[in-house]
Amino acid sequence: MKLPLVAVRLGILAFKLIVVLIIILSILPLLMGGIEVDLDTENESDWTYNGTSMSLDSPLTVTNNGYFDINDLTIGFTFLGQDGMVLTESTSDPMDIPAGRETELRIRMALDMDDLSQEVLSNIVFNGTHMEFKVGVSAKYSMDLVRISVEGGTDMSWQPLLSDLEVMNEYSRLMFDGYNYSISIPYTFNAQDLIRDEPVLVLTHFSDSHGYGVNVTQVIEASDHINEEAVVPITQDIYDRLMSNSEELNVSVTLVFMECSDTVTETWWWSP
Amino acid sequence: MVVVAVNVGEFSWKNANLNKGIISAALHGVKYLVLPLVLIMFASTALSNFDAPRAIETMLLEIQTLVLIFGAVLLVLGFFKGAYPKGSYSRLSFGMTVAVLAIFYAFSLLLDGRLEKEFADTLFELDLDLLFALYFIGAAFNILVQFGEFIDHRRTWMEGTEHAAPREKEDPNEHRWIHDFRIRYGSLINGLKLSKRTLVGFVIIPLVFVIILKAAFSSLDFEQLDQLTSSLDQVSTFMLVLGLPLTALAFFKGFYPRGSVSRFIPAVTMVLISLYWIWVLGLEGEMVLDVMDSITFSLDYSALLFLIMCGTAIWIVYYALELWLHRPEWKEGGFQKDIGKKKERRKRRKDKIDEAEGIETATSVVENDL
Numbered sequence A: 001m002k003l004p005l006v007a008v009r010l011g012i013l014a015f016k017l018i019v020v021l022i023i024i025l026s027i028l029p030l031l032m033g034g035i036e037v038d039l040d041t042e043n044e045s046d047w048t049y050n051g052t053s054m055s056l057d058s059p060l061t062v063t064n065n066g067y068f069d070i071n072d073l074t075i076g077f078t079f080l081g082q083d084g085m086v087l088t089e090s091t092s093d094p095m096d097i098p099a100g101r102e103t104e105l106r107i108r109m110a111l112d113m114d115d116l117s118q119e120v121l122s123n124i125v126f127n128g129t130h131m132e133f134k135v136g137v138s139a140k141y142s143m144d145l146v147r148i149s150v151e152g153g154t155d156m157s158w159q160p161l162l163s164d165l166e167v168m169n170e171y172s173r174l175m176f177d178g179y180n181y182s183i184s185i186p187y188t189f190n191a192q193d194l195i196r197d198e199p200v201l202v203l204t205h206f207s208d209s210h211g212y213g214v215n216v217t218q219v220i221e222a223s224d225h226i227n228e229e230a231v232v233p234i235t236q237d238i239y240d241r242l243m244s245n246s247e248e249l250n251v252s253v254t255l256v257f258m259e260c261s262d263t264v265t266e267t268w269w270w271s272p
Numbered sequence B: 001m002v003v004v005a006v007n008v009g010e011f012s013w014k015n016a017n018l019n020k021g022i023i024s025a026a027l028h029g030v031k032y033l034v035l036p037l038v039l040i041m042f043a044s045t046a047l048s049n050f051d052a053p054r055a056i057e058t059m060l061l062e063i064q065t066l067v068l069i070f071g072a073v074l075l076v077l078g079f080f081k082g083a084y085p086k087g088s089y090s091r092l093s094f095g096m097t098v099a100v101l102a103i104f105y106a107f108s109l110l111l112d113g114r115l116e117k118e119f120a121d122t123l124f125e126l127d128l129d130l131l132f133a134l135y136f137i138g139a140a141f142n143i144l145v146q147f148g149e150f151i152d153h154r155r156t157w158m159e160g161t162e163h164a165a166p167r168e169k170e171d172p173n174e175h176r177w178i179h180d181f182r183i184r185y186g187s188l189i190n191g192l193k194l195s196k197r198t199l200v201g202f203v204i205i206p207l208v209f210v211i212i213l214k215a216a217f218s219s220l221d222f223e224q225l226d227q228l229t230s231s232l233d234q235v236s237t238f239m240l241v242l243g244l245p246l247t248a249l250a251f252f253k254g255f256y257p258r259g260s261v262s263r264f265i266p267a268v269t270m271v272l273i274s275l276y277w278i279w280v281l282g283l284e285g286e287m288v289l290d291v292m293d294s295i296t297f298s299l300d301y302s303a304l305l306f307l308i309m310c311g312t313a314i315w316i317v318y319y320a321l322e323l324w325l326h327r328p329e330w331k332e333g334g335f336q337k338d339i340g341k342k343k344e345r346r347k348r349r350k351d352k353i354d355e356a357e358g359i360e361t362a363t364s365v366v367e368n369d370l
Helices: A003-031 A118-127 A236-244 B018-049 B054-083 B089-108 B111-122 B128-158 B177-181 B188-220 B225-255 B261-281 B302-332 B342-369
Strands: A035-039 A047-049 A053-064 A070-080 A086-091 A095-097 A101-112 A129-141 A146-158 A162-167 A173-176 A181-191 A199-208 A213-221 A225-234 A247-257 A260-270 B286-291 B295-300
Touching: A003 B302, A053 A070, A070 A101, A086 A101, A095 A101, A118 A129, A118 A162, A118 A260, A162 A247, A162 A260, A173 A236, A181 A199, A181 A236, A181 A247, A199 A225, A213 A225, A225 A236, B018 B054, B018 B089, B054 B089, B054 B111, B089 B128, B111 B128, B128 B188, B177 B261, B188 B225, B188 B261, B225 B261, B225 B286, B261 B302
Parallel strands: none
Antiparallel strands: A035 A053, A047 A053, A053 A101, A070 A086, A070 A095, A070 A129, A129 A146, A146 B295, A162 A181, A173 A181, A181 A225, A199 A213, A199 A247, A247 A260, B286 B295
């Protein structure tokens, strides 16, 4: 056989051997468990709220004992509402995981409140909702010749941030401290840990059957279970009347959080 | 023009070559006796470790007996096939017998369907008849190859005898590239051998692989594998659609000699079809798998596939170089068939002439003595 032909044949053989070598060196670490992904579940971070967004930050350790670098690793998250509308999506910056090293990454999911419609926000704060959570991981391997993508999704049941608002009208009472007359309206509600110590605005509107009405505004720091009372100022006439007469009273308590509100109205028959 | 002269004397042992016969017998022995016996031995060892049913062990013994009988007969036939020279009726007869007997040998190993049944009971349902049918197509080519070899080498075998037809002379200056397609330049054996190799490599082996994979998947009963199984069906169709034209082109590529345009064109077309074949077989560089309904795993290896295709495309450069380098030589040689090695052909011709001259001298000496 002629030398140039032998040279081309050898070239083709070498080319094919290199490709086979790349394939073997790519598959081998995957089969031998050379690439490990460890989501730190012991120090699992919970959702945090910073006033404008809710976020989840969690460390992820990737051990690459393969022969090739993992390049352009991106992790993306998408939250979809009940109607399938995209609520928010985020994609991490591309990261490289060099071969033979252990690399710690931080996964950050953020749900920006400004991006959400009033209805969705209201459901998140007061009603609870179902959200579809999708995660996608993609990376290049084998000298960027192979791109691997994994996409997964799950339904998430979102518990309301503020719930179980109740006016305890049966415990309302008339008060006189020597100077001022008032009626106390107790109320309770629950808040999630996520918004612990966050200020919640409480607006209480009181009215009696004679046309008297008054508003009381309070700012309460959120905690697991809140037992509070709104002290509504009244006149001496009303105080005296309620001390001796039965009467229909109206109270509405409104919680305001993240520019969303929820109101509970109670009407009851006051008896001294 | 092919010279056909039936001569019972062609079976005479003086035409045979003992060394070539021994080598051929050894090769046939390895192919039909040693390798199958080694495989049976491995299978027996593996089965004894897995506490296999008694019926399988009995069947293996039956297969072993068949291998010993057919293997020994094929070894002997292989000896005679190899001993007789190419182009002789004796070699054709033994070669044909070997090719036909090998088919019966493979068929007998199916044990009248008992092997398939036991295979289904123990592992999974595998259509062994279909696998045999695929083997049969490849093996049938072997019969044609014997004919091809006979026709191609008959002239060389007959050269130096009174039966040999004179070679047609051709003026190289009158030869145009379109003349490269003349049938008389072609070698049947080369065409058939390459055709068979292509059929086996591009159609039969991939199809066997697909049949085994599909049978294994069907036994797993995973819904997620349905998608992959339908992909395999598509791949099988493409194997046939692309593999059969490739087989036809391979015949012409092998048929025509190096340095001819008639070889270059099918060779380059084959490379181009092979590129598409790789692309299809590689599922177009993308694989998507749905795992547990909620997880989708996708692999985009199109860049790697392009790399493999680039490696294959270099063959175009090879065939262009081959045309360029071999053409002057082919022209110089008077546009001959590409069969056997030149030295071998020259030696055989010289031997025949010497033999004929020797007989003539001996006759004249006897005549003189008288």
